[in-house]
Amino acid sequence: MGYWTIPSCPDSQRICTIILPWGKFSYTCLPMGLAPSPDVYQEKMLLLFIDLEEVKVYFDDILILGFNSFEDHLLTLQEVFMRIRKANLQVNETKSKLAAIETEYLGINIS
Secondary structure: OHHHHOEOOHHHHHHOEEEEOOEEEEOOEOOOOOOOHHHHHHHHHHHHOOOOOOEEEEOOEEEEOOOOOHHHHHHHHHHHHHHHHHOOOOOOHHHOOOOOOOEEEOOEEEO
């Protein structure tokens, strides 16, 4: 669903038009299924957290490392949540782990 938070430019909207039985539909946001869509989304996510050293992003998988104290980790969490909200993204509560000592990220156990 994060793809749909990225607006597309008018030229892209023109070429991302599909014909339906009841008329034409033009995507006003980044559609899923186009070859460049994953790259555009990954770039948006990387730019969103580029200045936060303890945040690692792979598409919609966000890992927030706790390099320093727990208080610093909480401040980083707060900053990440504020940026997510500002970018009009959402966090899946059931898939999230907060302040975990061990977790799996991209198929690798990290502790």
